[in-house]
Amino acid sequence: MNDPHPNKRKVTHTKHHLVEYANGPSLEEINGTIEVPKNMGFWKTLFAYSGPGALVAVGYMDPGNWSTSITGGQNFQYLLMSIILMSSLIAMLLQYMSAKLGIVSQMDLAQAIRARTSKSLGVVLWILTELAIMATDIAEVIGGAIALYLLFHIPLFIAVFITVFDVLLLLLLTKIGFRKIEAIVVALIVVIFIIFAYQVALSKPAWNEVIKGLVPSAEAFSTSHPVAGQTPLTGALGIIGATVMPHNLYLHSSIVQSRKINHNDPEDIARTLRFSKWDSNIQLTMAFFVNSLLLIMGVAVFKTGSVADPSFFGLFKALSDPTVMNNSILAHVASSGILSILFAIALLASGQNSTITGTLTGQIIMEGFVHMRVPIWLRRLVTRLLSVIPVLICVLMTSGKSDVEEHIAINNLMNNSQVFLAFALPFSMLPLLMFTDSRIEMGERFKNSWLIKLLGWLSVLGLIFLNMKGLPNQIEGFFGDAATTSQLQFADNLSYGIIVLVLLVLIWTIIELYKGDKRYAQQLKTTRAEGKSEDEF
Secondary structure, X not given: OOOOOHHHOOOOOOEEOOEEEOOOOOOOOOOOOEOOOOOOOHHHHHHHHOOHHHHHHHHHOOHHHHHHHHHHHHHHOOOOHHHHHHHHHXXXXXXXXXXXXXXXXXXXXXXXXXXXXXXXXXXXXXXXXXXXXXXXXXXXXXXXXXXXXXXXXXXHHHHHHHHHOHHHHHHHHHHHOHHHHHHHHHHHHHHHHHHHHHHHHHHOOOHHHHHHHOOOOHHHHOOOOOEOOEOHHHHHHHHHHXXXXXXXXXXXXXHHHHEOOOOOOHHHHHHHHHHHHHHHHHHHHHHHHHHHHXXXXXXXXXXXXXXXXXXXXXXXXXXXXXXXXXXHHHHHHHHOOHHHHXXXXXXXXXXXXXXXXXXXXXXXXXXXXXXXXXXXXXXXXXXXXXXXXXXXXXXHHOOXXXXXXXXXXXXXXXXXXXXXXXXXXXXXXXXXXXXXXXXXXXXXHHOOOHHHHHHHHHHHHHHHHHHHHHHHXXXXXXXXXXXXXXXXXXXXXXXXXXXXXXXXXXXXXXXXXXXXXXXXXXXXXXXXXXXOOOOOO
8 A cells, every 4th residue: 555644754756857756745845835923913824824725716716617607697697696605615615624634634635545545546536637627727728818819819729829838937937936826826816806896896786686696596406497598407507517626626735735834733733724724715705706796797797688609709799899788887888898808808817827726736636646747847738738639629620610600619618628527526525525534534633523524425415416417418518509319319328327437436436545544544553552653654
């Protein structure tokens, strides 16, 4: 079995060309590098711990969230506000458990899984998670390329290639220090928030209806009364699928370890965990407001049903069209082009934020699952080029068609890429819950309380069920709006096959995790009986 605590021992890195062996602390170059003040006031201490939560929150407001929230508002008014709220609360719970795993066990989620599983399963889970990250990357490529096209009129084909060179920005950021990266991400989040808050403020929404929409109702999961081909359930599944992403759990369990912690002092661990929870919840609350503002935009900024094209192109055009605005103030501002320009700037900021976090997560899972490390620029270049391929194919296939058909095809590609997220999500959530429920991993003091355990299992099983339930519709989406009966039947059969495969691999994972935990418990018991400490083990 792998060493359950690889970072408790001295690790050497054997270099072979561009590849290094890595089995040490998570993101070793930043692990434990940021000092935090002792005996300071609450706000100064919180400021020192703030940052990792912002990098995590980016994943909850990336370009993949935009279309689902705005379309949900256009089609169902404020009904799906409750879905955004519930998704955000579940996200807070999952990210708290992820941070706790990293802080208490000194392992990120990938390391913790790999330490309890076989090499073959580790490779399978690594490939699966890499595919999920690449699927997320497709939305970033599309968002960034469209923003460049809208702002600077760069042809889409060229704009897609330009997104590859964000690796140069990433190289620059790695030279300035992790704390400054956190500050840049926070600044970009604030830019996105201010832009949408400004647009919603001009729209003067019915705030009483907004608040009513936050109250959960069975109607939000209804399969009847479709609007524009979408039922409330499919709208809700779209928001959930775009909100809770597996890579965030790996990311958070690693970057919380950037703060220097005395692991021999339980009070210092508890203090780090407490302030990391504050940081995460504050930033995820900001993500909730951004997603809520997007949905409110769909309701209050535009006239009901006026946005026929929910793609980024359609939204940009609508924001510069006074005839579809909901009031005279918005119409006047829209005619100046300010609203559409601000939208494109926010889109570009969102894509760049996601680029930073996606690259860090890729490094975490590669080191954790297969103990390999490559230079950050090479990893980013390879994954971005792989993500660019389907976007380029989509652009080339629709180059001879109308603008509307091209826009719809690109939007469908972005939405359909989310299928891998539904596939990969259980393999991060269930192990996370098992680890944080474990007395062996967390100790008696830090393992989940009965309430966290109950809420955790309800959330995880509920999300897995909803993601699997929405899988047939996601795969049907690959065939477009004019799919034949045989194509729909094939899509359904394929989705059921994928669900069975997910369950089988999930059972394999759970069995190995359970056996690995038992072996570690026995080894720990043996070493204690021999008079050795856990750290010596």
